[in-house]
Amino acid sequence: MIRAMRFEWAASILALSLWQPVAHAQCAPAPDSAYFFRGLSEQRAEAKIAANRAFYEDLLSAGFESKGRDGRKLSKHDFIEAEVGAGPAASRRPFFAIREFTLVEHRKDHTVANYLLIEGTTGNGEAHTTESWLREVYEVQDGKWRLASIETVPGK
Numbered sequence: 001m002i003r004a005m006r007f008e009w010a011a012s013i014l015a016l017s018l019w020q021p022v023a024h025a026q027c028a029p030a031p032d033s034a035y036f037f038r039g040l041s042e043q044r045a046e047a048k049i050a051a052n053r054a055f056y057e058d059l060l061s062a063g064f065e066s067k068g069r070d071g072r073k074l075s076k077h078d079f080i081e082a083e084v085g086a087g088p089a090a091s092r093r094p095f096f097a098i099r100e101f102t103l104v105e106h107r108k109d110h111t112v113a114n115y116l117l118i119e120g121t122t123g124n125g126e127a128h129t130t131e132s133w134l135r136e137v138y139e140v141q142d143g144k145w146r147l148a149s150i151e152t153v154p155g156k
Contacts, residue, residue, distance in 0.1 A: 031145060037113050037138060038101045040145065045096040045117065051084040061139060061146035069152065092123035109140035114153065131155075
């Protein structure tokens with residue numbers, strides 16, 4: 001009897017220890033959450049650093065629209081070229097940070113997000129940064145969220 005109780009007690013401890021890691025595992029953010037869209041913005045910034053054209057081709061919608069810093073409209077191809085075409089010098093290390101990420105509008109198959117993007121490089125004991133307030137518009141196309149437009153907007 002005591003032996004059976006010890007076995008049950010040990011089995012329950014083992015079951016509890018196996019359950020706990022699963023209960024605390026992280027899940028991917030839901031595709032309708034601010035975390036999901038912030039993640040897409042971060043992935044885009046990482047793809048820029050890595051000069052990953054394929055990521056941009058997959059993320060941007062067929063009718064993608066953007067404006068350059070000079071206010072001129074950029075095609076999808078020109079936008080990708082501006083983002084990944086000329087990387088930093090080999091002696092410089094790029095970085096980015098996203099701050100104050102906000103979903104301005106979110107409805108079925110359409111989302112608008114604003115955030116402050118801080119981009120820069122470090123090297124030779126110096127750091128250079130730029131800050132831009134961006135507005136991104138995401139739309140569902142072919143069952144996948146795609147970046148439909150991006151523009152620089154006045155800051156807060």
